[in-house]
Amino acid sequence: MISDEKRALILDKLADHVLAHGLSASSLRPLAKAAGTSDRMLLYYFTDKGALIAEVLQHIAARMVIAMEGAAAPQPLPLDVLLTRLSASLSDPGFAPYMRVFLEVASGAANGDATLARIGETIGRGFLDWGKAQLKSDTPDIDAARLMVTLEGTVFLRAIGMGDVCRTALGTTE
Amino acid sequence: MISDEKRALILDKLADHVLAHGLSASSLRPLAKAAGTSDRMLLYYFTDKGALIAEVLQHIAARMVIAMEGAAAPQPLPLDVLLTRLSASLSDPGFAPYMRVFLEVASGAANGDATLARIGETIGRGFLDWGKAQLKSDTPDIDAARLMVTLEGTVFLRAIGMGDVCRTALGTTE
């Protein structure tokens, strides 16, 4: 087998590459080069390309959770305030890559990839729960769902150059 | 050159294939088979794969506009009513394929494909205007933006199996 540290190190570099270039540019040889090894070895470590991608995405999700904890507000906030705050965070250059791959995962899932669908849902549910914890609301479930829907909508629209529409919808100027 | 009718007929079949199988499964040879011709001929008709995809997506967008006109309400509706109506329409099996490729276009755009970004924005702006025309509102621009953000959010979330969250956010039961 392989040592856990080495595996974690490789996963880290693989995650970097996927976050920087997207899933569609993540075939075995580029990934191997990014991780400082060979495609041959990647398959030795992860058996399958599917398994590899699954692990890398889990790794990326874990990183995202950590990044989100750093972005958490000190106390719960009402929906509209949280919306503008998080909407700004999501377009932050440190955070945008996560949204890009999240979007790519969703697209793959919509096209029938069951693995991507499963991972996407896991990430999404985590995000939803995290949002609910940030919310000050009498109806936390409903508001968390609204938060989530709106935020993913802005991710979608910003991807096609309609960030202005997001700003209009949220009533923000910057 | 090629006759306009023949071109339109081929575009139709290409659009069918893209709507059914997605952009990622739309390489030249499958597309050619779907259109009843050869990859050689597709490149003869469209010069480039990029140009081909661009034309097919425009064609798909035009079809979507027609489909949306059929789904228009007889008179303007307030935001919340329109939201539940359209949200249901978007998951309709006749409409969902358009949302799937729209999502794929957005994902490609987010990953740096300028052509997809341009086409995605064109489609999105058309959708936004159409929504505004359906709205009964004192602040049509704001409400149209909110409509759009929310709808695309539901498309995103449904792709990863979180349709329940969409229902919670919109307060619908079915």
Place this chain on the structure above:
DNA sequence: ACATTGTTGTAGCACTTGCTACAAGCGCCG
């Protein structure tokens, strides 16, 4: 010292990708 086991490099396979060279067929005008 030796055999066994785990790790790695080299080379390659079978396939798909977008695209092209070449030539054969086609109709059309002189």
Place this chain on the structure above:
DNA sequence: CGGCGCTTGTAGCAAGTGCTACAACAATGT
């Protein structure tokens, strides 16, 4: 009829895809 240009089929290329066979190496325990 002859030539000319538009259309189309055959075949193929160079690059990239996931994956594998095979052998060499290193480590390790007996």
